[in-house]
Amino acid sequence: MHEQHAREQAVMDRIVAGADAPESAVRAWVDALATEVNQAEFRGCAFLNAAAEYHDPPRPGPAGRRHAPRLVHGATG
Structure with missing residues (x-):
């Protein structure tokens, strides 16, 4: 998951920088x-x-919690 996040973040960084x-x-x-x-x-x-594999939808798993805010923050500054 960490490697996937790094790849996705690198793409976001290139898009924003350009x-x-x-x-x-x-x-x-x-x-x-x-x-x-x-x-x-x-x-x-x-x-x-x-995150969807966790059985408690109101409390998303750690992968979803860590990832989603970074995407939103990366797109908005």
């Missing part, structure tokens, strides 16, 4: 995400899939 404005960063991130999820081999977010 943008000339926050709005452009968000649009580029959404475009990249849309491209990824529309690939035939895409099976969902590995982190959310791992």
Whole structure:
């Protein structure tokens, strides 16, 4: 999971670094995400899939808790 997170974060960092404005960063991130999820081999977010395996939905597993805030913060500054 840590390696997957590092790969995903590196992609986010490249997208944000290449943008000339926050709005452009968000649009580029959404475009990249849309491209990824529309690939035939895409099976969902590995982190959310791992979190879904916990039986207590109001309290997500550690993988989901660690991952989701970083994606949101990375996209918004």
